[in-house]
Amino acid sequence: MLEILLLWIYLLFINAAAGIGVLRVLGRLAGRKGSSVGLSSAVLAGTVSITAFAEWFSIFSNVGMVCHLILLALAFVSVFAFRDSFLELLRKGRKIAFSWEGVLYLIFVVMTAYFASRGLQHTDTGIYHAQAIRWYEEYGLVKGLGNLQQHFAYNSAYLAYAAIFSMKWLLGQSLHVTTGFFQAFLCVWALYGLKNALRHKNHTADACRIAILIYALVNAEGTMSPATDYGTMWLVLFVVTRWAALCCEEKPEDLTDRTALLSVAAVCVATYKLSAGLLLLLALYPAALLIRKREIKKILVYIGAGVLVLVPFLWRNVLISGWLLYPFPAIDLFSVDWKIPVQHVQHDSDQIKVWGKCVFDVAQADMPLKQWLPLWWDAKDRYEQMLIYAVALAVPLEALAAFKGLREIAGRRKPEQRGTPGQKIAWEQILLHVSVFACICGWFFLAPFIRYGLAFLLIFPLMALGLWIRPEKMGPVRIAGGFLCAAVFFSLSDYWDYYVLSDLVWIKHHLTDPSYLIQQDYDRVETGEIAVGNLTVYYPLNSDNISYHAFPATAYEMMAERTTMRGDDISDGFMPK
Known part of the structure; x- marks a missing residue:
């Protein structure tokens, strides 16, 4: 728990520093004036840029010590180059921290750390989240990884963000603190915004802040898990609430530019989970205004920023699965030896649908609405x-x-x-x-x-x-x-x-759990072994929870049975038999 609190302070610094640097650089490229950057804007920009950075780095190397030290160096460069913005944030933050209001926020953060330090892992964290983070830490990626277990092909960018802050290279234990960081920061931010709710003429942003607090209540028991659902929903809440605050309360003169930047963050949301991709509709507003004003320079800057966020996600998709968007077999653009067979992609796609609709039979994937709706309800x-x-x-x-x-x-x-x-x-x-x-x-x-x-x-x-x-x-x-x-x-x-x-x-x-200093580790499970080429791959014996420690591993033995290696070394990747 204490370990988590210290790491959250570090995450806040890194995210804010990276965010300030990105926003100031983009501002100069777009011809915007001013050096003031709010903490929420800085942390959001930092989250997006660090996610993209980790994804880019993972294409060429593992997300470990070198990757993290480069990020840290860039953060210090940002602090030095834009120290006026950083010092302004520091002064404002210190004033709040050393007040009775700050005591309330501290209590909230400590309670969040309590939840983030112990408990049960999310089911999908045991199936593939933890193992995917291990792949980031060890190799970044290998071609055809989705053949070993198709869940790896979902390629949520949130796991890149989680991996760069796992600190395995430094502490010897892979920590999972990013979900809790989002929850702690966003709850404090929501409470800070709600203190002036009675003065607001429009309460749309206040409603979004209340949604943040309710989601924290719902998600509390899962705060320890680096689950992609949680990370995505927190980022959605962040983007939507920030948009509402800009449009309904602050109404700045540079609203078009700020909503354009939030549209870039919406691109990041889509890379966290494709099912949230329709949030990109928000980009229509700044796009229409910029096109109408013919501000070509700004259009190129903001599109360029979005491309830098999106491209590593798509590139990783192709390298991991052979598909541009997985699991969408309709978009079939590549012919590579590591490509997951189309029948497996279709089966995976159908399985997601039937589980969501509570039908649980892949053969019924096309069941009409009037038939599956009563079952779902x-x-x-x-x-x-x-x-x-x-x-x-x-x-x-x-x-x-x-x-x-x-x-x-x-x-x-x-x-x-x-x-x-x-x-x-x-x-x-x-x-x-x-x-x-x-x-x-x-x-x-x-x-x-x-x-x-x-x-x-x-x-x-x-x-x-x-x-x-x-x-x-x-x-x-x-x-x-x-x-x-x-x-x-x-x-x-x-x-x-x-x-x-x-x-x-x-x-x-969970009061007696021994996690007040050090965070509870990933689960350890009993495993069996299977040969994939000349490589030993592990699988769970008693469930589909493979967790983190057995590596390389798959949650499903049958997926390993239909997979072989592309070469003599694990770095060559995998391909279907």
Whole structure:
């Protein structure tokens, strides 16, 4: 636990330093003026840039000591070159830290560290997350790695971010602290923003901040796991809340540039998990404005930044699986000897769909909606059903708010008020709501497993509530909106109530765990051996949890049986038999 707290301080420094450097350099390239960089913007930019850096590095070498020391050197260069921005952040942070407000934040961080230091690993962490991080640490990647276990071909960029901060090369133990770091930082950031909630005229960003706190409540028991679902959902919450704060509260003069930078962060979200890729719809807003103003230089800068984030992800996809996007067999562009056979790709794709729909039979992957929907609904616990109710009720609530806004713009208000800034269509806010709803639709029709889209499922109804929290004259629309708000609130309350009790019980059960100094290690499991070419590969004997320590390993013996080596050395990679 103490180890985690110290490493989080280090992560905060590295992320902030890297983020300041990236934002200042991009600002100069785009011709923007000013040196002020907020902490949240710096940490978000740092997260995106460090993720991309680790991915690029992994293509050519392992993500170990050399990679980390280069990152550290770049962070110090950034601090020295842009020390005015860094010192400004330091002064603001010190003022908050040494106050009663800072004590509240510290308590929250320590509680998060408690959860991050012990407990159970996420199921998928045992199946492939931990093993994928080990591959980053040892080799970066090898060609055809997805043949050994197809889960490696998912290639979530979050695992690159987790690997560069595992510190295995320094401590001898591979730590898994990045999920907890996201949770601790974002919760403190949300609390800091909520302290002024009563002064805000628009509460969309406040609603997103509450979603962050609820997600922390839901995710508390899994804070120790470097799970890709968790990392993706935290980054989604970060990007959406930052967008809402910019558009609904801060409204800076350089809004177009800042939303363009957030669009680059949305690209990073897609590399964390393709199922969240529809968040890229946000990029339509800055793209339209920049094109209309013909700011070619800025367009090239921001597109270039997005390309630098996306290319290593796609490159790794091809090297690991032979497919540009896995598991999407429709996009078949490459013919290489390490390519995962198309029938295995299709089976994997279908398996994700049927598990998400609670059908559990790959042969039923194309089952019509009217057949799988009842099965899916019956498989949900009551508190999960209440969450879905909240999302469903939020749709008419959003529609009612849109109707009210259009009615005002159409001229139902006094003639002398027409054309004022308050009457303009806030496209940046509309696009935020549309993008989140589009992500929910994509989640529902592709693989509606709750944890795959939980951030969107929390944000959407809360944003709908946020639209109605403001003084307004009573009338039929207001009354209807009030009833819907009450229904959404009570539907959500059942969801967070379940996790409050669950987390309290979890805290009590783990008080005696010996993890107050050092973080609990990955699970150790009993393994068997199988020969893949001249290489010994390990697999779990009693489950599909292969965890971290046996290496190289696969969670499924049958995947190793259909795989062979491409050469005499493990670095040559794998190919199908």
